[in-house]
Amino acid sequence: MSPRPKKNQQTINLQEAIKDTAWKQIAEYGAPALSLRGLARVLGITAPAIYNYYPDRDALVxxxxxxxxxxxxxxxxxxxxxxxxxxxxxxxxxxxxxxxxxxxxxxxxxxxxxxxxxxxxxxxxxxxxxxxxxxxxxxxxxxxxxxxxxxxxxxxxxxxxxxxxxxxxxxxxxxxxxxxxxxxxxxxxxxxxxxxxxxxxxxxxxxxxxxxxxxxxxxxxxxxxxxxxxxxxxxxxxx
Amino acid sequence: MSPRPKKNQQTINLQEAIKDTAWKQIAEYGAPALSLRGLARVLGITAPAIYNYYPDRDALVxxxxxxxxxxxxxxxxxxxxxxxxxxxxxxxxxxxxxxxxxxxxxxxxxxxxxxxxxxxxxxxxxxxxxxxxxxxxxxxxxxxxxxxxxxxxxxxxxxxxxxxxxxxxxxxxxxxxxxxxxxxxxxxxxxxxxxxxxxxxxxxxxxxxxxxxxxxxxxxxxxxxxxxxxxxxxxxxxx
Incomplete structure (x- = not known):
């Protein structure tokens, strides 16, 4: 068994995944087009799940x-x-x-x-x-x-x-x-x-x-x- | 009466109006968000009217x-x-x-x-x-x-x-x-x-x-x- 608590690991992974996906979206559509709803859709998670980490677009930026x-x-x-x-x-x-x-x-x-x-x-x-x-x-x-x-x-x-x-x-x-x-x-x-x-x-x-x-x-x-x-x-x- | 042909005058005005409106949209929403349809809507003209001047977004840019x-x-x-x-x-x-x-x-x-x-x-x-x-x-x-x-x-x-x-x-x-x-x-x-x-x-x-x-x-x-x-x-x- 991994010594790391699973939930914490997931938390870190999701936060990193949000940022990684944001960089990809920025490369493709430009930073002004960045949206939390769009990121949630690409990541297959709900919008509220992303708000846990970033309450709004500016916090993510x-x-x-x-x-x-x-x-x-x-x-x-x-x-x-x-x-x-x-x-x-x-x-x-x-x-x-x-x-x-x-x-x-x-x-x-x-x-x-x-x-x-x-x-x-x-x-x-x-x-x-x-x-x-x-x-x-x-x-x-x-x-x-x-x-x-x-x-x-x-x-x-x-x-x-x-x-x-x-x-x-x-x-x-x-x-x-x-x-x-x-x-x-x-x-x-x-x-x-x-x-x-x-x-x-x-x-x-x-x-x-x-x-x-x-x-x-x-x-x-x-x-x-x-x-x-x-x-x-x-x-x-x-x- | 103005010595200038009216149609030509309108043409110049519309082309300048498209560009002026584009600069305003860029200031507000960023250049990546620029769209010819959006500009036509703001100017109250049809999309084909704008295509007469700029066949696509890149031509306008x-x-x-x-x-x-x-x-x-x-x-x-x-x-x-x-x-x-x-x-x-x-x-x-x-x-x-x-x-x-x-x-x-x-x-x-x-x-x-x-x-x-x-x-x-x-x-x-x-x-x-x-x-x-x-x-x-x-x-x-x-x-x-x-x-x-x-x-x-x-x-x-x-x-x-x-x-x-x-x-x-x-x-x-x-x-x-x-x-x-x-x-x-x-x-x-x-x-x-x-x-x-x-x-x-x-x-x-x-x-x-x-x-x-x-x-x-x-x-x-x-x-x-x-x-x-x-x-x-x-x-x-x-x-």
Missing amino acids: TALIVDAFTSLGESQKTSIQDLPPGDHTARLTALGLNYREWAMAYPQRYLMIFGTPIPGYHAPEDITVPAATWALQPLIATLQAIFEDGSLRVDRSALMTPDLASMLASWSQFAGGPNVEVLYAALIIWSRVHGLVTMEIGGQMPSFITDPGEVFRREIENIKIQYLNINPRNGKTLY | TALIVDAFTSLGESQKTSIQDLPPGDHTARLTALGLNYREWAMAYPQRYLMIFGTPIPGYHAPEDITVPAATWALQPLIATLQAIFEDGSLRVDRSALMTPDLASMLASWSQFAGGPNVEVLYAALIIWSRVHGLVTMEIGGQMPSFITDPGEVFRREIENIKIQYLNINPRNGKTLY
Whole structure:
């Protein structure tokens, strides 16, 4: 006999089955078409049975968003766990390449958290923001280590306006005190890899770019050149 | 009496009315829910009347995408038309800021061309690619002028792989011969402003960034610092 209580096992299976089926429906019909009644029909269960887990569509969407951010955060964390803490270039490269790999492996999850917002859905920020923050954490921690090492080129940016400095200071306080330029760099590096991945997944790359990975990998190199002061011609650190 | 033939006038009005109504439906229910029958119902016309203009949903979607790219391209072109051709920093700034302004003014158009692809819709590339290319043209032309002036810092990038060089060479041939590093810079600058705007429109900015415009404007300054060799501390060109 299995040591697990059967009922609990079924509960977990049904909750996972609802989410799995939801991802499939999203892939086929788009996230705006998602409906709990439709899912119940496909799963062969009653609508009230699904309401036990998700009282409405928005609750299910929130659960999918949190799962997606968690999956991305785990993937980011795993990508650097075996790399020496002091190998900054290797860690930045791994995080950057991993972002694209994760997006290509899970395009529906990627589009759910970064694509067109679902009309009528309002994310409960107290739930989705911590999940998003957690996904960005490995990049922030890596940049903070580079900064503490004295290797982050923060002097190559335009001066900060007082408004921007104040927003970043609030964020830093919330995030346990990383340098404000570290937070800014994390935001910009994220938006840069994100911009390219969004274009690739959405099919918006110029048609001549038959391998968007080539553009992506060069952009990762250029990000390191700018932030870590690496010689573009030989890949050596200029310090 | 109006000099215009009445029937033609009606034709134009109905076609525009179909598209206007489609944008409203997209805003309310999402692009995947768009249906010609639904539009006919809202407009109080028969389904066959709509098929005169758009034989199927995909034809309408393609028309909306082309309109959106045309609107973006016009907006980009207009943003620099009164600036002196030699004022590179002013022109790059204008193009960058205009991209965000256009997206904020027309979020549905922005999401239609850059958001989550509509399930089941396949863009006819011979129609949508030229429209997209045309929208990017003002940036490419501006960067090419900067390059011909000897002011574009193309030496700060990682070496190009032969594969990337070959893709860019094909694109250059198609685009009438801009330098391959100009095309690459256009693609990267576009992806950088695009990444930030996508995050802002999608509500994916960290919640502490209460004015994403501050981040956007600093990123435009940083792009100019990197590509035009401007001193970050005083905004003066280093040449």
